[in-house]
Amino acid sequence: MSAPQKMGPSEALVETLAAQGVTHVFGIVGSAFMDALDIFPAAGIRFVPVAHEQGAIHMADGYARASGRHGVCIAQNGPGVTNFVTGVAAAYWAHSPVVFITPETGSMTMGLGGFQETEQLPIFSKITRYQGHVNNPRRMAEIAARCFDRAILERGPAQLNIPRDFFYGEIEATITEPLRIGQGAGDAAALDAAAALLAAARFPVILAGGGVIVAGATAEAVALADLLGAAVCNSYLHNDSFPASHALAAGPLGYQGSKAAMKLIAQADVVLALGTRLGPFGTLPQHGLDYWPRLAKIIQIDSDPLVKPISVGIQADARAAAAALLERLNARTLAGTASRAERLARIAAEKAAWEAELTAWTQERDPYSLEVAGASKYMHPRAMLRALEQAMPPESMVSTDIGNICSVANSYLRFDKPRSMFAAMSFGNCGYAFPVICGAKVACPERPAFAYVGDGAWGISFNELLTCARERIGVTVVVFNNGQWGAEKKNHVDFYSRRYQGVNLENPSWAAVARAFGCEGVTVERPADIAPALRDAARAQSDGKTTVLEMMVTQELGDPFRRDALSKPVRYLAKYRPYS
Numbered sequence: 001m002s003a004p005q006k007m008g009p010s011e012a013l014v015e016t017l018a019a020q021g022v023t024h025v026f027g028i029v030g031s032a033f034m035d036a037l038d039i040f041p042a043a044g045i046r047f048v049p050v051a052h053e054q055g056a057i058h059m060a061d062g063y064a065r066a067s068g069r070h071g072v073c074i075a076q077n078g079p080g081v082t083n084f085v086t087g088v089a090a091a092y093w094a095h096s097p098v099v100f101i102t103p104e105t106g107s108m109t110m111g112l113g114g115f116q117e118t119e120q121l122p123i124f125s126k127i128t129r130y131q132g133h134v135n136n137p138r139r140m141a142e143i144a145a146r147c148f149d150r151a152i153l154e155r156g157p158a159q160l161n162i163p164r165d166f167f168y169g170e171i172e173a174t175i176t177e178p179l180r181i182g183q184g185a186g187d188a189a190a191l192d193a194a195a196a197l198l199a200a201a202r203f204p205v206i207l208a209g210g211g212v213i214v215a216g217a218t219a220e221a222v223a224l225a226d227l228l229g230a231a232v233c234n235s236y237l238h239n240d241s242f243p244a245s246h247a248l249a250a251g252p253l254g255y256q257g258s259k260a261a262m263k264l265i266a267q268a269d270v271v272l273a274l275g276t277r278l279g280p281f282g283t284l285p286q287h288g289l290d291y292w293p294r295l296a297k298i299i300q301i302d303s304d305p306l307v308k309p310i311s312v313g314i315q316a317d318a319r320a321a322a323a324a325l326l327e328r329l330n331a332r333t334l335a336g337t338a339s340r341a342e343r344l345a346r347i348a349a350e351k352a353a354w355e356a357e358l359t360a361w362t363q364e365r366d367p368y369s370l371e372v373a374g375a376s377k378y379m380h381p382r383a384m385l386r387a388l389e390q391a392m393p394p395e396s397m398v399s400t401d402i403g404n405i406c407s408v409a410n411s412y413l414r415f416d417k418p419r420s421m422f423a424a425m426s427f428g429n430c431g432y433a434f435p436v437i438c439g440a441k442v443a444c445p446e447r448p449a450f451a452y453v454g455d456g457a458w459g460i461s462f463n464e465l466l467t468c469a470r471e472r473i474g475v476t477v478v479v480f481n482n483g484q485w486g487a488e489k490k491n492h493v494d495f496y497s498r499r500y501q502g503v504n505l506e507n508p509s510w511a512a513v514a515r516a517f518g519c520e521g522v523t524v525e526r527p528a529d530i531a532p533a534l535r536d537a538a539r540a541q542s543d544g545k546t547t548v549l550e551m552m553v554t555q556e557l558g559d560p561f562r563r564d565a566l567s568k569p570v571r572y573l574a575k576y577r578p579y580s
């Protein structure tokens with residue numbers, strides 16, 4: 001902690017950012033925070049100007065998810081700040097430690113309905129882990145530091161709200177060191193009970209979630225799996241929670257996940273859910289498999305409140321808890337040892353079967369898909385996704401958007417390193433993937449970076465090509481051009497007798513659009529052209545050049561996400577009867 005010193009509130013803010021290790025702040029310039037912005041360079045902070053504030057908050061999210069450090073963004077009071085809303089909600093459900101700084105209308109005019117005024121705390125109250133409001137300029141450093149500390153501690157977004165006149169003046173401020181409080185391994189008695197269950201297990205399975213990534217618990221998860229001879233499933237959209245090349249890695253559960261993972265967890269007598277809140281969408285039946293083992297003992301280790309019925313709950317840091325379990329299990333005889341060889345053979349067989357099925361599954365076979373693909377000269381999405389998987393350079397980071405093809409991609413995304421996959425998580429907003437990968441690339445410039453985006457979602461987000469070109473951020477965007485909002489069209493096909501409304505897209509050449517922005521743009525029509533195009537695009541990244549690979553694909557569609565959430569339409573009024 002520094003001794004109290006005379007400074008301006010802007011200096012107190014910027015000194016706090018520097019003390020918290022901030023090197024990048026995403027945003028759009030605005031008069032409200034110019035006094036602080038002016039001194040960013042002197043504090044070693046690069047301001048990354050973006051095209052839209054939603055891009056800034058998503059970039060901060062991607063930066064945080066890739067680096068494990070804070071992602072930070074700032075905007076003009078009023079409209080700049082309200083443009084953050086969707087991105088804050090997305091970061092909330094992705095458990096990203098972003099700090100978004102929201103200068104507010106001046107304290108002397110607040111409530112008078114002045115220019116760019118809106119109450120900025122209520123808007124974010126349900127999508128933040130912490131909200132700090134600077135109610136007096138003398139508290140700038142204290143409240144700013146608390147936002148940073150709480151974002152890490154509570155694993156989610158923190159808002160720092162500052163009336164714009166409070167950037168000015170003379171104060172005495174103390175700059176504090178970051179406060180990092182370990183969560184520890186959890187309750188000792190619960191750990192004993194968990195160890196007893198695992199020691200008695202005949203068919204233990206580990207479910208590795210996002211908490212493994214956040215806590216840096218990969219090594220402990222691998223050691224536990226090896227000791228127990230347990231298959232390891234990834235929780236939904238966390239395909240980077242366990243090394244995919246490990247013999248015990250079974251792949252992801254959930255929508256468009258791995259049948260091997262689902263068939264294996266269905267056999268479990270004990271599940272160790274490590275670093276996952278067991279959210280409701282993560283274990284929905286898939287591929288016709290209702291795989292969740294209701295009779296199994298469930299041990300859940302997570303820092304979040306618990307969702308599913310469980311046998312033993314441990315609120316803890318995944319790494320510390322896994323280490324504590326290892327210590328206990330190392331000292332015990334494991335009942336599962338007797339059947340270890342047979343279990344490993346079963347795991348290998350299920351994986352091989354799923355791999356063979358995926359290889360053969362080059363296109364969708366439902367009547368709609370056969371009809372539209374038969375008339376098309378373009379690529380089958382699955383064949384394209386397989387080719388992308390095979391061409392993906394090592395150490396790559398991939399962000400995925402919301403859409404049918406992005407969802408099907410789940411089966412074809414494998415990672416050996418944590419902090420590699422950045423899916424739009426439970427908030428599920430189209431337009432997430434591209435700005436998020438830009439932020440991830442800024443955090444990890446040496447890693448190849450790819451965004452998977454449907455053509456509809458691309459329409460929401462392509463404005464950030466401006467940022468890539470202007471700031472020389474080199475990423476590769478793989479745009480799936482199927483000429484439709486496919487995921488929603490699937491519902492029209494399945495439930496509304498193909499009465500299409502607002503789902504067909506007329507696209508420009510997205511490759512030409514990219515070139516007009518000063519980026520590279522390549523149209524790909526054949527799977528054989530994917531590997532060379534991806535290689536060139538990845539190479540261009542090191543020159544700070546972004547490439548859009550426009551994938552021309554058929555309109556076929558994979559299984560929908562929320563079959564459970566729709567019903568066949570029922571109409572009572574005569575004029576609407578044809579619509580049933």
Ligand SMILES: Cc1ncc(C[n+]2csc(CCOP(=O)(O)OP(=O)(O)O)c2C)c(N)n1
Binds near residue numbers: 431
């Ligand atoms: C911001 C936002 N608007 C609307 C939706 C509803 N929605 C979910 S998936 C989807 C279609 C996505 O289409 P596209 O990006 O082209 O991918 P495709 O399904 O064709 O692969 C839409 C509109 C959403 N999730 N987010």
Ligand SMILES: [Mg+2]
Binds near residue numbers: 454485
């Ligand atoms: Mg589409």
